[in-house]
Amino acid sequence: MKTSTAHARSGLSKYRTIVVSIALFIVFDLGVLVMNFYISSQITKDAIGVNLAGRQRMLSQRTAKTLLQLQNATQNSGDVEKPLEELRKTFNLFDGTLRSFNEGGQAVGGDGKPVILERVDDPAGRAAIEKAFAVWTPYREKLQPVLTGDVPARVAALPDVVSYALANNVQILDQMNFLTTALEHMASAKADRLRLIQVGGITLALMNFFVILFHFIRQLRESDAMAEAARRETQDILESVSEGLMLLDRDLKIGDQYSRSLETIFNRQNFGGCSFPEMLREVVPEKIYKEASDYLDILFKEHVNIKLVASLNPLGKVHAYFDYGQQSKYLAFQFSRVHNKDRKLFHLLVTVKDITAQVMLENELEQSQKQAEEKVNMMLGILHVEPPVLREFLDRADRSLREVNDTLKRYGSKRRARDDQYGQVLQDIFPIVHTLKGEAALLELALFVDKAHAFEDTISELRGRANVSGDDLLSLTVKLDKLMSDVQAVREMVERITSLKETFDPAPATTEAASVKLPKVASVAPAPLLASDEFQRLAQKLADDQGKQVSLAAHGFETLALVGEAAATLRDALVQLVRNAVVHGIEVPQERTRAGKAAAGTVRLHAKAAADGYEIICHDDGRGLDAERLRAAALKSGRWSAEELSGWDEHRLRGLVFESGLSTAEAVTTAAGRGVGMDVVKRKVEALGGHLAFATQPGHYCAWRITLPGVLGLDQLGFKAA
Structure with missing residues (x-):
């Protein structure tokens, strides 16, 4: 004192x-x-x-x-x-x-x-x-x-x-x-x-x-x-500190005294008298520059508590670009108020740190953590599916994605291909991806459903363009590569899970009485390709997503003598029919109640032997095919004029359900809105040598019939006495 x-x-x-x-x-x-x-x-x-x-x-x-x-x-x-x-x-x-x-x-x-x-x-x-x-x-x-x-x-x-x-x-x-x-x-x-x-x-x-x-x-x-x-003492300090230090006046001009590190951080010299906002504008995005300008105005208002607004600092961590974008750094800016002896706000002290190494390390750790979480989520998302069924799905997915890849390569190699040919490649690969999404939805593999849906989004965006070039297809290859990598990652995960299961399962006890060598059999029988419980789960999930109530009944598939690729193709078609019935056919409970129907809709899958083969019917008691809704969707698509559509009869209007890219759905979701449903079904049925027909009564039902000539039931096989 x-x-x-x-x-x-x-x-x-x-x-x-x-x-x-x-x-x-x-x-x-x-x-x-x-x-x-x-x-x-x-x-x-x-x-x-x-x-x-x-x-x-x-x-x-x-x-x-x-x-x-x-x-x-x-x-x-x-x-x-x-x-x-x-x-x-x-x-x-x-x-x-x-x-x-x-x-x-x-x-x-x-x-x-x-x-x-x-x-x-x-x-x-x-x-x-x-x-x-x-x-x-x-x-x-x-x-x-x-x-x-x-x-x-x-x-x-x-x-x-x-x-x-x-x-x-x-x-x-x-x-x-x-x-x-x-x-x-x-x-x-x-x-x-x-x-x-x-x-x-x-x-x-x-x-x-x-x-x-x-x-x-x-x-x-x-x-x-x-x-x-x-x-001299201040200059010694400014030349030795590793941070960039500078003072800003109320006009946001940089003072003549600043640390030497500032020149290294910003790759320039002579900061004295320069406008800090203009210098900032050269290295950060315009949005960050505007936010920083507003933030600096706030800092010079003495009634504002600087600690309360510190979290609003848009320059706390910012990606800065130098030498016209040739070099980039991560910088961290901190601001402190400098008062004179009368406690009046005099300057802002700006501290700048180059945190590039720190951010890169954080990004690597974050990426590693993200990949770990993705693998955990991936594993959790496949545990409910039996390994044999999952392997079969992965095999089909791999074949489908390779088919997409081959198609892109084939058209991508044509450097002088016409625009309509690039549009055709989108038309060719869209049903393949859509089918893959349907198979994933049937097995409740949300990972592949979401990624296939994102792939569809990219294809839809390209299809909506007036002109499509070969360069536009590059965005598809990126998503395709990621999807193929996910298939491979899941495959490796399935093999590891199977290996662990075999390792920890106890070997069966042997006795002298049971020492006879028996032939090896598969430890887990593969699930049937046309299992009715899969269709029931699919219908229930779609109904939950749509806010509807649905029950599905399937009969007769246990006697259908169809296996391998043919059974997989038929299943793809049935998946789309079930999806179409739940999403487009069955009404929400309130609408069904007003129409005098039960609140829960019913979808029936029935397979039976016919005179010349096998017949499969998919029936729903929903709203049926509305010719006027199809007319409105066709007019909205822009392919036909109102005058042209006015001359079509009901039969021709209903034939629009097979037009690719035409949908009556109000919005695009993972379940509907792409307009590639029934044309895929038709292609699948025709690939099996079959025929597709439908019958409908608006407001009451819609039924689809698949006829497969030459396909027999188990009771129709030609048995001979031994």
Whole structure:
């Protein structure tokens, strides 16, 4: 405490001479200013008096002139009102002003506004006023009948007044001249006094100024020496720190002192005086630049708590680009307020760190964690499927994706292929991807459903373009490569799971009685390709997603003698039929109730032997095929005009269900909206050598029949006696 008090006393004694000199300087200046103000106000009042005294001379002459005009108008029967009104106005101005000079008070100024005149106390001025009153008093009495009397009184009094005016007008004029001269002398004396005061004040101020200048120069030299030492210390610090440091003023200009590391971070030199926002604009995206500008404005508002807005800092971690995008870094900016000794916000201290290495490490860790999570999610997403069934799906998925890849390669190698050929490749691969999504949905493999749906999104976007080039197909190859990698990853995971299961399953106990060698059989029988429970799960999941209630019944598939690729193809077709029945056919419970139906819809899959093969029917008790909805969807697609569609009958309109890319769904979802459903079914059935037909009654049902010639049931096989 004693030390701080001693420092305070030392500081006061150090600047005592300057403080005293400045105080004297202020006292002198204030004294001169007060005197200047007082005398100037007096001179201003005197100037008004001089002006009005001069006006009195003019008014005395105007009074005499107006009397003569009034006499002439009266004698010649002219208009007396105008000169009479002028006489009254002149009289009032002269009389009121003269009284104000004599007694002090309010008078009418030259601009018509009221002014205050002080009583004239100067001897010469008083003498002139008294002599003027001696002449004016009888003059004023003679004017009263003329100004306020009736016409006879005015006519009778007018000759006497005119005679008095002509006899005494010069005397009144002389006295007003004397008054004006006296007032001018008073004003001139005050001006001389003011100049004397100003000269004395300036002389004292100059003397005091030289005293201050002497002490100031001496103190300045000492301060410069101390500042130079502090500057060298600051420069040493700025050259050694690894962070970029700089100060911003309220105009967001960078100060001349900044750390050497700043040049390394920003790949440039000479920051002093540069605009920080403009420098920032060169290296960060426009959105970040605008957010940073707003944030800096907030920081310079002293009422804002900087700790509360620290989380809003858009430059906390920013990706910056240098050398026209050839080099990039991750930078972290921190802002601190710098106050002066009066606790006023003075600068912003900006700290910049190059955190590229840290961010890269974080990204690597995040990517590793993400990959680990994806693998865990992938594993959790396949555990519900038996390995043999999953292997079969992966084999078909691999074949499908390779078919897509071969198609892209085939068209991609044609450098001069026509635009319609690139459109055709999209047409060719879309059903393949859609079928893959259907198979994944049947097994509830959400991973492949989502990725296949995203693949479909990309294809749909390209199909919607007016022109498709070979370069546009590159985006498909990226998604295809990722999807093929996922298939391989799941395959490897299945093999590891199977291996672990075989490792930890206990070996069956053997006995001497059971030591006979038996042929090896598969430990897990593969699930049938046309298992009814799979279709039931698919229908239930679709119904849950759509907010519907559905029950599915399947019969007759256990006797169908169809295996391998043919059974897989048929299953793909049935998956699409079930999907179509639940999504497009079955109504939501409220709609079914209004139509007098049960809240839960029913889908039936029935397989039976026919005369020339096998027949499969998919029936739903939903809304059926609505020809008008198909007409509206066709018109919305833009392929046909309203005039063309108006001439189509109901049969032709219903045939639109086989048009690729045409859908009655209101929005695209993983379940519907692509318009590649029934054309895929038709292709699959025809690939089996079969036929597809349908029957419908709007509002009641829709049924699809697949006829497979040459396909037999188990009870139709040609058995022969052994």
